[in-house]
Amino acid sequence: MARILVVRPSGSPFAVRMSKVLLEMVDLGHSVDIITPNVPPFRPNVPLEMGWDLAEQVRIITAPCARDREARRTTRRILGTQLQPSGPFAQAIDERVGSGHYQVIWAKDSLVLPAVMAAAERSPSRPRVVCDIYENAPQQMVDRYIRFASWRSALLTRVQGLIPRLQAAERRCFPQCDHLFTVVEEMADHLVETYGLDPQRVSPVHNVERLADFDAIAPYRSSDKRPLVTYVGGIAGHRGLDTLIAAVPLLVKQLGSRFRVAIVGVRDDHRPMLQQELDEHNAQDVIELIPWCTHREAMGWIKGSAIGIVPHRATGHVATTLPNKLFQYMSASVPVVCSDVGPLGRIPRETGGGLAVQPDTPESLADAIATLLASPDRARKMGEAGRLAVEQTYCWAVQRSAYVDYLKGLDQCELA
DSSP, X not given: OOEEEEEOOXXXXXXXXXXXXXXXXXXXXXXXXXXXXXXXXXXXXXXXXXXXXXXXXXXXEEEOOXXXXXXXXXXXXXXXXTTSOOHHHHHHHHHHHTTSOOSEEEEESGGGHHHHHHHHHHOTTOOEEEEEESSOHHHHHHIIIIITSOHHHHHHHHHHTHHHHHHHXXXXXXXXXXXXXXXXXXXXXXXXXXXXXXXXXXXXXXXXXXXXXXXXXXXXXXXXXXOEEEEESOOOGGGOHHHHHXXXXXXXXXXXXXXXXXEXXXXXXXXXXXXXXXXXXXXXTTXXXXXOOOHHHHHHHHHTOSEEEEOOOOOTTGGGXXXXXXXXXXXXXXXXXXXXXXXXXXXXXXXXXXXXXXTTOHHHHHHHHHHHHHOHHHHHHHHHHHHHHHHHTSBHHXXXXXXXXXXXXXXXXXXX
16 A cells, blocks of 8 residues: 555545545545644644544644745845745655655645655655645636735736746646545646646546535524524635625515524624625625534534525636535535526536526526525425535435545555
C-alpha cells in the first residue's frame, strides 16, 4: 500500500468532502498523513458531525501561522504571495514532500500545486501528484478579489497580476499531475479544453452525501406550520443572497404571510450587511437569520424545508462548480429553486428535482417559489424525483467509484 501525504492549504482537514475521500484511502489500507496550517479555528476532528473518528486513523501535521486572519491575509496580499503557501507552512510542505517518504502527494486545489510540484521534483521517491479540485481557483479569485470586492482589492489584484499568474501556474502544473478530480463535469471539460489535458486523467466526482449518514440526521422541527423556505450555506458575493432578500417582498405581495424564510449559516461579520438589506427591503419580519451552526444542524434545516433555494450569481466560478447543498436538498426530497447557471441549472432540469430560474432576477425567483408553494403536489413530485436521482446517481456509493479505482491502482506503488 502507498503512503499518501494530503496537502490542505486551509480549513479543517476533516471537512465534509475531504472526510469522505480520506475514509476511502484508509479503508483501502493506505497510510495517510495530512499537512495543514494551524489556522484558527482549527478543528482537529469532527466525529460528532460526520459519524466517524478519522483522527485516530490518519496523522495530522500542522504548521504554525499568523493567528489573526485579517493580518495574515493583508500580509499575503501586500507581499504578493496570495498564490503560494507562506512562511512555516511552505517550509513544512517542502520538507515533507521532499523527504522521499511518500509515494503520492494529494493536493487540495491548485493554489498549493506549485509548491508541491517543486518539492516533488526534488524528492528521491518522485511521488505521484494528484490535485483534488474543489473550486475553479482563477474564477473564484475573480469573484472574491474583483467582482465582489472593494475597488482597492480589485486594483491590487490586477496590479499584482494574480489571476494571470495563477492561470500560468495551472498551465504549468496540471499536465504534470498524475490525476485530477473535479466536482462537476463542466470543470473537467474546462480543464481538458483550457490546458489540453488527457480526459482519462480527469475525473468528476460530485459533492454528494453518504445516504445512510444523511438519512440518520433528524430534521428541524418548529411549532410554526407554515412552509419553510431556506437558504443554507456560506455568505459570499457570488451566492446571490441579495436576490433572495429582494424576492421576498414580491412573494409577500403574491402570497401574504403564508410562508417563512430562513437564511442558515450567518456568521457575526456578515450579519450587519444582511440586516441592512433586510431593512432596505422591509423583509425583517419575514426572513430569519440563523447563526453559523454545525454540519448536522445545517442538514436538519435542509431536511425541515419545504423548498430549498440556491440563488447563486452568474459567474465563471459558479458555471464550473457545484455546491453541496443542491444534492443535500435532493437527498432530503426537497424541491430546489436554483439559478440557471451551468451545472446548477442543468441538474435540476435533467432530474426533475427543481426549477432553474434566471439568475440575479428577484422576480423570476419569487415566481418560481410562489409556483411551488401554491402547488404542493408538484413540489412533492419534484422532491421525489430529486431523491430518486440521488439514489441512482448522485450519492457517494455511486460517485466514490472514481476515487476507489484510482486508489486501488496505487497498490502497485513501491514503498520507500
